[in-house]
Amino acid sequence: MEILLAVAKTNKYATSESGDSVEVVERPNGGISVVMADGQSSGKGAKQISSLVVRKVISLLSEGVRDGAAARAASDYLFTERKGKVSSTLNIVSIDLQTATMVITRNNPLPVFIASNEEICAFDDECSPIGLYRDTRPLINEMPLEPGLTVVLFTDGLVHAGSRSGENLDIKTFLESQIEEQEEADPQKIADHLLSDAMQLDHGRPVDDISVVIIQVTSHKGDSVRRMTVQLPLN
């Protein structure tokens, strides 16, 4: 098997900084985790919040702390730092090689889509963003690593795209079409496609920061080389 992870990310129109943060970190007992946070409001203030949250989580994960505990720690930390006045969403998806599972942790009202072969379901039970209350707990979903498993998460910029003109993106239908077309579609292409559709609905001027993260388990048996690429446009 092989894990493929893809991130595509853009800023709200006319802001120099995205309020979303996405980081990937290696797990000390094997595997990787991707952490995504969307800080309240936009621009510099939001970036500070989401970066504080993601930093706390990746630092704990890299010390071997479990995902749920890391999410709760980040919530308490943000609550303490900002006196319960500022919220942030938080998603963690981990490929945990110790348990051979994918672990999805959510402190985000938005759903996470989980596709396994021909079915797509939304992991959308109600849950709260972090930072506003004490004892905010994440929802956690764990499933075995199996080829064909694809997980799609995003920040609310993707959902709000087109809202100025009363349109919106049907993310689930789009994903269904992608999975029907090809069993193991390239995750970077899916992420790019979702992002560009959203930007089109916003006429190229996104009304909010948008981040899309896709993690796929494939049956591909390639070489034993780990690879990572980053593409960072400068203004």
Next chain:
Amino acid sequence: MEILLAVAKTNKYATSESGDSVEVVERPNGGISVVMADGQSSGKGAKQISSLVVRKVISLLSEGVRDGAAARAASDYLFTERKGKVSSTLNIVSIDLQTATMVITRNNPLPVFIASNEEICAFDDECSPIGLYRDTRPLINEMPLEPGLTVVLFTDGLVHAGSRSGENLDIKTFLESQIEEQEEADPQKIADHLLSDAMQLDHGRPVDDISVVIIQVTSHKGDSVRRMTVQLPLN
């Protein structure tokens, strides 16, 4: 301009874990940093060391600490933790958008190759790995972000490839040929090519962990989308 970063990484033959660690982190004042460490010896012990070093550095960088100070802190930390008995190499390359420069920090006897248009030079002044002595200082090289600038760094597995049969890889000549062929060659292809050449010299059984990192500044003006991909083969 656009920054492209590529990492390719493989384990020493018959070890389940690479003793090298490579992580990428966003800089709080804009830009990204890639941190690479190679812990003494190989396998689990080496991984623990390199991961401790990289974790310390990315945690400091993400708090806004400057690269040189982060490298010195990591050295003191490793020295204190392991009582000066264990060493690790450390390289940091940062795209610093505050200063519009690329900052190369070295605590590694191996050179870092810097290509700018048609010339390749080695940043190879003598310097020590971290962890063995107090007051180990890194060497730092800073240059303006300009299209055509490419930086190539690697761990010693790349240099030792072929040593069993008395062969070795001429990395500089290879890079020169790549740059002559195309002004802005795809960094992932260069990294993959270097790694596969090294693995071939070792007859598919690398004598040491190998990591290759390439960072390129291109003149490409694409969309404003940040992208990241990770490919993680599972056994």
